[in-house]
Amino acid sequence: xxxxxxxxxxxxxxxxxxxxxxxxxxxxxxxxxxxxxxxxxxxxxxxxxxxxxxxxxxxxxxxxxxxxxxxxxxxxxxxxxxxxxxxxxxxxxxxxxxxxxxxxxxxxxxxxxxxxxxxxxxxxxxxxxxxxxxxxxxxxxxxxxxxxxxxxxxxxxxxxxxxxxxxxxxxxxxxxxxxxxxxxxxxxxxxxxxxxxxxxxxxxxx
Numbered sequence: 001x002x003x004x005x006x007x008x009x010x011x012x013x014x015x016x017x018x019x020x021x022x023x024x025x026x027x028x029x030x031x032x033x034x035x036x037x038x039x040x041x042x043x044x045x046x047x048x049x050x051x052x053x054x055x056x057x058x059x060x061x062x063x064x065x066x067x068x069x070x071x072x073x074x075x076x077x078x079x080x081x082x083x084x085x086x087x088x089x090x091x092x093x094x095x096x097x098x099x100x101x102x103x104x105x106x107x108x109x110x111x112x113x114x115x116x117x118x119x120x121x122x123x124x125x126x127x128x129x130x131x132x133x134x135x136x137x138x139x140x141x142x143x144x145x146x147x148x149x150x151x152x153x154x155x156x157x158x159x160x161x162x163x164x165x166x167x168x169x170x171x172x173x174x175x176x177x178x179x180x181x182x183x184x185x186x187x188x189x190x191x192x193x194x195x196x197x198x199x200x201x202x203x204x205x206x
Contacts, residue, residue: 004058006049006067013070016042017077024081024141032145036138042074043131065107068119071127072100078134082169087137087160092173099180106183106190115190123179126172133172137165 003011016038023035049067053059079096082088103123110117137160142148144156159165184191 004053004060004063005056006053006058006063007060009045009049009052010063010066010070013042013045013074017073020074021077021081025084027145029146032142036142039074039078039138040135043135046071046074046127046131061111064119065111068107068127069104072104075127075130075134076100078138082137085141087165088169092169095173095177099177103180103183106187109194110187110190113190113193115193117187117190120179120182120186122175122182126176126179129172129175133168140165 020035020039020042023031023038026032046067049063053063076097079088079093083090083093107117140156140160143151144153144160147153
């Protein structure tokens with residue numbers, strides 16, 4: 001199976017994620033600038049692959065799975081960095097991971113049993129908010145590390161580790177988990193199919 005252009009763009013996000021982390025962990029100015037540019041390009045590509053697929057009618061089942069998976073890997077790499085830098089606590093990262101793992105398992109199972117899984121508008125909005133929030137925090141890290149615009153690194157650091165940043169991430173995490181509950185509610189048929197399959201296997205084993 002060959003990769004379409006939208007799937008290739010999604011693949012770029014997946015490849016960009018570890019490169020972004022490696023560059024950020026180098027901690028020198030040049031690496032941080034390159035990491036920032038790489039993440040922004042990857043975030044923009046999230047819009048481009050969907051736009052291209054719809055405009056040129058090349059949407060595929062692989063793309064419907066690949067696109068959100070690439071988003072999750074990219075944002076996870078950023079949140080993992082924020083945990084490492086003590087910008088966010090580990091529990092927030094774990095909630096995001098658990099939410100994304102459950103959503104991905106649902107998608108894989110839906111594809112396996114050939115049941116259409118609905119993607120809600122709020123879930124797409126969640127991804128957009130996550131990208132914007134990550135870019136805002138990365139911008140603060142960039143300014144702090146490079147002295148961009150001549151701004152005081154100490155003041156930028158205070159903003160970076162302020163309650164505003166923390167509670168913004170907390171609200172985003174709550175919203176993210178809410179979209180999972182919406183996923184489950186909107187795809188009740190998939191959940192019922194899954195549990196009925198487990199029940200049948202349990203009955204046969206007994």
